[in-house]
Amino acid sequence: AQSVSQHNHHVILSEAASLELGCNYSYGGTVNLFWYVQYPGQHLQLLLKYFSGDPLVKGIKGFEAEFIKSKFSFNLRKPSVQWSDTAEYFCAVNARWDDKIIFGKGTRLHILP
Amino acid sequence: EAQVTQNPRYLITVTGKKLTVTCSQNMNHEYMSWYRQDPGLGLRQIYYSMNVEVTDKGDVPEGYKVSRKEKRNFPLILESPSPNQTSLYFCASSFTRGGRPGELFFGEGSRLTVL
Numbered sequence: 363a364q365s366v367s368q369h370n371h372h373v374i375l376s377e378a379a380s381l382e383l384g385c386n387y388s389y390g391g392t393v394n395l396f397w398y399v400q401y402p403g404q405h406l407q408l409l410l411k412y413f414s415g416d417p418l419v420k421g422i423k424g425f426e427a428e429f430i431k432s433k434f435s436f437n438l439r440k441p442s443v444q445w446s447d448t449a450e451y452f453c454a455v456n457a458r459w460d461d462k463i464i465f466g467k468g469t470r471l472h473i474l475p
Numbered sequence: 476e477a478q479v480t481q482n483p484r485y486l487i488t489v490t491g492k493k494l495t496v497t498c499s500q501n502m503n504h505e506y507m508s509w510y511r512q513d514p515g516l517g518l519r520q521i522y523y524s525m526n527v528e529v530t531d532k533g534d535v536p537e538g539y540k541v542s543r544k545e546k547r548n549f550p551l552i553l554e555s556p557s558p559n560q561t562s563l564y565f566c567a568s569s570f571t572r573g574g575r576p577g578e579l580f581f582g583e584g585s586r587l588t589v590l
Binding site (some may be wrong): 462 | 516517520580
C-alpha cells in the first residue's frame with residue numbers, strides 16, 4: 363500500500379536554528395506534494411505545495427521544500443526558526459492516478475525561546 | 476469569508492447512539508473529504524467525494540457512512556458509534572486540478588468522545 367513517512371516524530375530546536383524535516387513516499391509515478399502545519403489547538407493550514415515545475419518550492423513564513431524524484435522525497439526546510447513555528451507539521455501526497463490524499467504521521471516541532 | 480464549517484465542534488455520546496457530523500463549504504469545491512486525527516497516527520482518510528453523488532472509501536471507512544447530495548455539504552454519519560471512534564475529525568475540501576484533488580482547506584475540527 364502507498365505510504366508517506368515522516369522520519370522525525372518530535373524535534374526540539376532553539377530559535378534561529380536551521381530546520382529540515384524529512385518526508386518520503388512510496389508511490390510510483392507522478393505525484394502532487396504538500397506540507398501542512400497545525401498550530402496548537404487549530405486546524406491544518408497549507409504551508410506549500412508542489413504540482414510540477416521547479417522542484418524547489420517556496421511557501422509561507424519562510425518555509426521551502428525540495429522535491430527529489432529519485433529519492434521519493436519532499437523535505438521541508440527553514441533557515442532560521444522562530445518560537446512561533448512551534449506546531450505539528452504534516453507531509454501529504456496525492457498520486458495523480460488516485461483520488462486519495464495520504465498524510466504522514468506528523469512531526470511535532472518545539473522551538474525553545 | 477471562504478471557509479469549511481463543521482458541527483458540532485465537541486460531542487460526547489454513548490455507544491450505539493447514531494450521530495451525524497455536518498460539513499459545509501462555501502468555495503464551490505468539487506472535492507470533499509473526512510479525516511480522523513489520532514495521536515501518533517497522523518491524519519487518516521475516512522471517505523472522500525470527487526463531486527455530487529460520487530463518494531469513495533479512504534483508508535479507514537469501517538463504521539462510517541457519508542453522502543454527497545449537494546456540492547457544498549458532506550455529512551459524516553456514525554450509525555452505531557463505538558469507543559474506538561473517539562477521535563478528532565476534520566472535514567476538508569479542494570478544487571480539482573486535472574481531475575485530481577488540489578490543496579485542502581480544513582474545517583476547525585470536531586472532537587468526538589464515545590463512552
